[in-house]
Amino acid sequence: MSVVVLGSANLDLVYAVDRIPSPGETVLATGFASYPGGKGNNQVTAVARAGADVTFIAALGTDAAADPLLTSLRTAGVHDLIRRIDEPTGTALITVDASAENTIVVNSGANAQLIGLTDAELSAIGEASFLLLQLETPLPTVLDAARHAKAAGTYVVLNAAPIRTLPQELLDAVDLLIVNEHEADLLASQLDPTRTSVPVTADEAARLAGELVRSVPAVILTLGPEGAVVRERGSDTATHVPGIRVTAVDTTGAGDTFCGALVAALDRSPDLDDATRFATAAAALSVQRAGAVPSIPLEKEITDFRATH
Template identity: 50%
Template sequence: MNSATEPRATNAVVIVGSANIDQVLRVARIPSPGETVMSAGLSIARGGKGQNQAVAAARAGASTVLIAAIGDDEFGRRTRDGLADDGVDLTLLRTVAAPTGTALIAVDDNGENTIIVEAGANSHLTGLTEADILALTHADALILQLEIPLETVEAAASAAHAGGTTVILNAAPIRDLPRELLDDVDILVVNEHEAAYLAGSGSVSDLARAVIVTLGAEGAVLHQRGSADISVPAPKVAAVDATGAGDTFCGALAASLAEGVGLENALRFAVAAASLSVQHPGAVPSIPRRAAIDHALSTGNRQP
C-alpha cells in the first residue's frame, strides 16, 4: 500500500471484517423451535460477511484488501486459497491461535435462510496495526460489519474517516451502536429490521450522512439528509438462496463508489449484483463477476 506521503490508491476498497466457512443445509422449510426437519443436502463453502464483501468488491473490479483473522486449520487454508484465487490482497490477513469462524445455515425452498455463527478467529481481530491503518486511510472506500469486535470497527471507522476514506458500515448482525461510530460513517447499509432497530422512534435519515435500506426482492432505498429519497427496484428473479445477497450488495456498492460513480448509480449497480446473487446457492459461490453485472444492467438485470 501507499506510504503516508503517497496519493490515495486508485479504485481501492478495504474490508475489515469476518471470514468464515459456511456449512449450508437445504431444507423444505426453516424449522420452528423444537422441530426437527430433514436436510436435502449439505454443502461447505467460504463465507462470513467480511470475506463475502471482499470477494464481491474484487469480482466487481475493485483492487481489494481484506483485513481479517483465520485459524491455522483446514478451513483457514481453504479460506486463504479461495481469496487468493479471487485476487484479494491478503497481505494483512492474520492467522491466529483459534479455529476459523464457521456458520451453520439452513436454506428453505423459497431461498430464505437462518444463520448461526461461531466467531472463532474473528473474535481475535483486535488492535489495528500501522500497516492496517495505512491501508484503510489510503483506500477509496472502507467496508465494515459487526461480526468482529466492536472496538475494532470503531477504530477502523475513526482512522478511515480522519483520512478521508468513504466509510461504509453494514450494521449486521444488529446491535446498539455508539453515536461516535455513526458520526464516522458516510454510508450506513441496513435492512428494514436493522433500520427500525437503530432509528427507534426517530428518523432513519438521522442515523448517518446517507442511509441505504435494503428491501430484499423490492430493491433498496437511499435516504440522505436534506434530499428526496431515491428508490431502486430490484428485477423479478427466481430466488434460489438469499445467503450473501446483502454482502454482495455492499461489496458491489463500494467497488462502484471507488471508481468515482455517484451514489445513485452505485446503488443501481449494487441492486443488480445482489439480484444476480440470489439466483444461485451459497454465499461466495453466488457472487457475480463484473461482466455479469454490467450485462444485467444493460439487459434488465438477467444473467447471460
C-alpha cells in the first residue's frame, strides 16, 4: 500500500498579530517565523507522519527558499519526485490573530509551472493505492493525474481547496471529495445554479453532503471545531464525527493535516468513518501548535490522543 500526493509547496511567512488588519490599515506584528508550507507539502507531511509510505510530486525553484522545504520533506521520510525549475519557490504570507484565525496570500511561483506529467510521475501514480490532490497547482495537471489514477485503479481523493469551478471530467475521476463548509456550499451552487445558499450548520452539512454525493462516490464535509460529516453514495444517512474541543493556537494547516492523516488511515483500513475520527484527532492536535508543518502530529501522538479523548 502506498500514497502519492501531487500538489503545492510554499515557504510560509507567518506574522502573529493581535487582530487581522482591515483594508488600508497597518498593524504591528507581535512575532514572525517562517515554516515549510503549501497545501500539497502540508498534506504529504501529514501522510508520512501518520505512518504511510508516500511520494510527493511537486515543483520548487532553485532558490534558497526551497532548501527548508526539501530538508523538511526528507526528515519526514517523504519520497520525492520534485522538479527544480527556474522560478521562485512558492511563498505564502500568513497573518494569525490572537484567536488563532488566519488570512493567507499565496504567490504560486514554481507551483504554477507543474505542467505536464512525466513518465516517472505517471508511473508512481499508477502504482499507488491512493492519490491525494488539491487545487493550488494547475487544474489541467490535477485533471491529468486524476484521470490516469482512475484508469489505473488508484483511489482518488480530492481536497477541493482553494475552491474553483471544477470540470465534470475531474469529478468523474474522484472517489472521495473533501471540502469545508464554505467550499461545499460554493461547489453545490456550481453543480446546481438554482439552489439557495444557506448558512452551513451541522444539520445543514448532512443535507449538503447528500447533494454533493450525487456527483462523487463519497464526501467528507469538514466543520472546523464541530468535526466532520461523512456521506457515501448508496447510504441513506450521513455520519457526523464530532470535533474534539481544544484551545487553538494556530489553525493554519489544520485542514491539510486532516486530509493527510485521513488518507494515511485509509491506506491501512478502508473504514471511512474510523479514518475520519483519526483525521479529526490529528487536526485537533495540530491547532494547538504554531505553524503548518511544525504542527503536524506523528501517528503515535494521534493514537494516544484518541485514546484519551
